Amino acid sequence: MTVIALGVPMRLLLIRHGQTAANLAGALDTAAPGMPLTEAGHRQAGELVGVLRDERIGAVFVSPLTRARQTAEPLAAALGARPRVRTGLRELEAGVWECSTAPDDVSRYAAVASAWASGRPEVPMPGAGDGTEFLGRFDAVVAEAAACGAEVAALVTHGTAVRIWSAARAANVCLGFVLENEVPNTGVVVVEGTPVTGWRVLSWAGQEVGERTASALVLG
Template identity: 50%
Template sequence: MRLLLIRHGQTPSNVKHLLDTAEPGPALTALGQEQAAALPEALAAEDIGVLYASTLIRTQLTAAPLAARTGLEIRVREGIRELSAGELEMRGDEQAIETYLTTAFAWSAGDTARRMPGGENGVEALRRFDSVVEEAAGTGAGTVAMVSHGAAIRMWSAARAENIDSAFVAAHELDNTGVVILSGAPGEGWRVVHWEGRALGPEDGVPHTSGPAGESVEDTDG
């Protein structure tokens, strides 16, 4: 299966660099709407068979142009929502952001018992994301698109793909409407083949060549 993990378009909380992870969350900025509108053309070569979005409004708004272009129903699932910030919710200070990302990337490295302050642990976060991926694999679609969130996509990809790790995702942010493409299947394993339009080297896990994505913002809100 070809799995497209797409970060949502820009939100007001992205602009303010806030950890905004609670439901339903904010809508998109004007730029975020432009980014969402550009996705169908950017993904025109992909034969998307199933389209998912999280329960947060921003992912559904981002997925809407893709749904209109493909005629697909948006399947809304809680499992691919952003990693809950818990007690760090709506904070934008350096300490809060460092704690949030350090915890998320520790989950990718295998320390899944660690808990986000006042939030979920890695076992819970991975289990819920895995459940949606497993559901998607069961549809039989060759290509599946999921509009999700920055930290969730980076954490899950590093935990499940054999060719990247927590150090890689810590060093590579994901822009708004940036796309991570994986190939594989539940139970068989995954490989990241593209990170924001850049092909990954088969051995070193380092992106090569440049490609289009959304405008870069600090990766504080997923």
């Protein structure tokens, strides 16, 4: 396989896993192995194959958590690809708030994650790591995908991970935008660029994303 240089732009498909019972309960489910997909989640994973049928996907990377691996299975099978399991794609660990459904705990978790996206990666997640660790491990998988020889790589991961990495690394997406725009189950965020030149979000869960303006980032 010919390796594409890190300076040549490529597309990343950042895909959130399908529905789980924890999603329905609003629980912070971030520890391994995590909950499996619901029946609806399995349907969503199957439908993802059709959603991405026009993408020239050359590699599939996946979080080791159960829900992500189950989501990736139909896509990888349709492509005849072997999923590359990477711990760097795991969700932001909730630490002391793991499994909580309390609104205050969810808000505290979101506040720490938001600090990482806004340039303060040193803020710790109580009982877990910090933003330097999270961004470093996610960046490492992105760099591997950029160097693997594929024009398009699918990264099956988690909602908060996609939002925080995008806000921290994409030039045209800010924290306010990702706070206002969740990634639904099996939603796809399309990113283009390289680890050298940087990244730009092209679309967010099916909606085209425009350039950053003086006041806000606009959806096309």
